[in-house]
Amino acid sequence: MTPSTPAQSGKFPGTVDAVIFDWAGTLVDFGSLxxxxxxxxxxxxxxxxxxxxxxxxxxxxxxxxxxxxxxxxxxxxxxxxxxxxxxxxxxxxxxxxxxxxxxxxxxxxxYSRPIPGAVETLRALRSQGIKIGSCSGYPRQVLDVLLPDAAVDGIAPDCVIAGDELPAGGRPGPYMALANVLALGASDVRRCIKVDDTVPGIEEGRNAGMWCVGLTLSGNEVGYSQSELASADPADVAARVARATEKLTQAGAHYVIESVADLPAIVAAIGARLARGETP
The missing domain is CATH 1.10.150.240 (Putative phosphatase; domain 2)
Structure with missing residues (x-):
């Protein structure tokens, strides 16, 4: 897709406003187990x-x-x-x-333990004034059990939307992502980033008009627990990551990285593209 230029999109504020995360395989539960x-x-x-x-x-x-x-x-x-x-x-x-x-x-x-680097990434985003949203395929009853334990470990987004609480439905529709925009008071979907380890989650973000970042190694598409990853054949790891990268890219991810620990650099890159007048 050819990025919009300032001439095409008009004056556009070049800062990231909000990042909206998935839960299992993205913020917590390495491998989405x-x-x-x-x-x-x-x-x-x-x-x-x-x-x-x-x-x-x-x-x-x-x-x-x-x-x-x-x-x-x-x-x-x-x-x-x-x-x-x-x-x-x-x-x-x-x-x-x-x-x-x-x-x-x-x-x-x-399975509520944070994925390595998740707490530090949320802290870094907040230090820049970026709002933190989240949504999940989990129904509200499940999230109500997960959220307190995750919060104790430092994972506490500003907004949480469950997969069963919107009349319009869930993924791959844009509804949970857009509900975050409303709840967070984000000014423009083009200044929002959706982060997810699944194809429907990336499609959700694209349908909402957001930048999308796919996660491979920590997520569902690769599917290793941390202990399994530690003992896995490096060739198998590389093959799984390559397949996951291809699937998430085909779903529309603008960037694909291994885990949320790598996200701050991507947020900076997207901020630079916004400053140049580019949009998702």
Whole structure:
């Protein structure tokens, strides 16, 4: 995409106003492990076998939409028909969701630890007067458990929007990102940055008219825990990072980095582009 020039966009204030973060795989829960494992366990309750890779596929969507997407998978749907003698329907999506929720609530606090560098990055942004927003595919009930523990560790955005609390819906629509703009009083979506480790999260930011930064190594697309990463074959790590970079770039990310620890330099680069009159 060719950036806008000052002549094309008119006078434009060249500073970053707000950064809007995802949660799992972005600010907390290195590898986005909490939701992934619980999907596997929730489907097992209904006698369905899904892999961690399948569970990761729709990550970034609201959890009900995530379940809907998984049940639409040909192989998973075939298991459902074999077990229950009919295709799944909306009531079945509700049933899986209601089984998933208490399991997720019980486990999410175990995965609330900040991703290395997250606390320092938030501190650096605030020191520049940049507002801190956030949104998640997690429903509000799950976030209400996660947020207090994350805050104790230094992760406390100015705004938190949950995946189930907007009538218009969640990702890849722009609604949660735009709700942050309203809540934060950000002056212009073109001065906002969306940071996310999933394809729907990047699409959300693009649909909202924001700069978008994708995260690879810490997030869902690579999928390592920190302990797994420490013992992984470097060639496998590089291959996973390359695949994640390609997916997030194709989704529309303006920049792709390994983790939130690398974000301050990108915010500075975007600020410089804004100063030149460029827009997302």
């Amino acid at each position: 909490a939701p992934t494992q619980i999907f596997v366990e929730a489907f097992a309750v209904f006698g369905l076998r899904i892999t961690l890779e399948q569970a990761r596929g729709p990550m970034g969507l609201s959890k009900r939409d995530h379940i809907r997407t998984l049940l639409a998978d040909v192989g998973i749907q075939a298991q459902w028909v074999e077990r229950f003698g009919r295709p799944s329907n909306d009531l079945d999506i509700d049933a899986v969701y209601h089984r998933f929720m208490p399991m997720q609530i019980a486990k999410v606090a175990e």
